[in-house]
Amino acid sequence: MTTSTTPRSAARLGRALDAPGSSERLQAVLAAGTMPEPGFVDILVARCGVEPDFYVRDMLTWALTRHPADVTVPLLLDEVRAGSTQARSQALHTLSKVGDPRGWRAVTTAVLQDPDDDVARAAWRTAVVLVPDGAEAGLAATLATQLGRGGRDVRLSLSRAMAGLGDAAEAVLAEAATRGGVEARIHAVATRRLLGDPDEAFDASVFEARRIVALMDAPEPDAPGPDAPPVDQPPDGGARADR
Numbered sequence: 001m002t003t004s005t006t007p008r009s010a011a012r013l014g015r016a017l018d019a020p021g022s023s024e025r026l027q028a029v030l031a032a033g034t035m036p037e038p039g040f041v042d043i044l045v046a047r048c049g050v051e052p053d054f055y056v057r058d059m060l061t062w063a064l065t066r067h068p069a070d071v072t073v074p075l076l077l078d079e080v081r082a083g084s085t086q087a088r089s090q091a092l093h094t095l096s097k098v099g100d101p102r103g104w105r106a107v108t109t110a111v112l113q114d115p116d117d118d119v120a121r122a123a124w125r126t127a128v129v130l131v132p133d134g135a136e137a138g139l140a141a142t143l144a145t146q147l148g149r150g151g152r153d154v155r156l157s158l159s160r161a162m163a164g165l166g167d168a169a170e171a172v173l174a175e176a177a178t179r180g181g182v183e184a185r186i187h188a189v190a191t192r193r194l195l196g197d198p199d200e201a202f203d204a205s206v207f208e209a210r211r212i213v214a215l216m217d218a219p220e221p222d223a224p225g226p227d228a229p230p231v232d233q234p235p236d237g238g239a240r241a242d243r
Helices: 007-017 022-034 040-048 054-065 069-082 085-098 101-106 117-130 136-144 152-163 167-176 182-196 202-217
Strands: none
Touching: 007 022, 007 040, 022 040, 022 054, 040 054, 040 069, 040 085, 054 069, 054 085, 069 085, 069 101, 085 101, 085 117, 101 117, 117 136, 117 152, 136 152, 136 167, 152 167, 152 182, 152 202, 167 182, 182 202
16 A cells, blocks of 8 residues: 655665665665555656666566556656656556556657667557557557568567557558568568467568568569470470380
């Protein structure tokens, strides 16, 4: 249960989060989530943007989910709009864990196409969690603009997000498989395969997708000319080779 915050407890949390040891910071965030107080939220959100340790950042997200969404969501939306790269990525991730529908306001086309891979990947995951009913097809169309982007991990994140949209992504992926650049088409085909068989490994899907796209792009064999002999007869009109 959230209680009122005393200036002393908020100051103590701020000092603890500046400790040089990650284990000390982890314990401080754990305590803040175990005994949440309204005055902790600003401090926790601010720390998300500068905390270097992955496990502490993950605990910061957990601690924020322990506080009322009415307090956390507005601050997280502000971070997505104006924070540093790390702050934006972590705020998006936290919004997905909070799960409040108001978090959908952070999922703009600009953030889904953000040039920073960490921000974009967090946005893709968050979008699939928060997408309202009826908006799935539009989200899939926006995500499809990112097909072929980045390296393996970035593409895997996008494929998982699109697969999470289920049937809403199928038509978009089918069209993307036949149009645009080669890498985007390969990515679309690989994602369609994952949609049909979630147990297939991503690398295997990409390997098979490359083969499929190569076959799609292969030139058709030249048609035989009007003077060419029928394919089931030898060139001399049927003379046997043993004569």
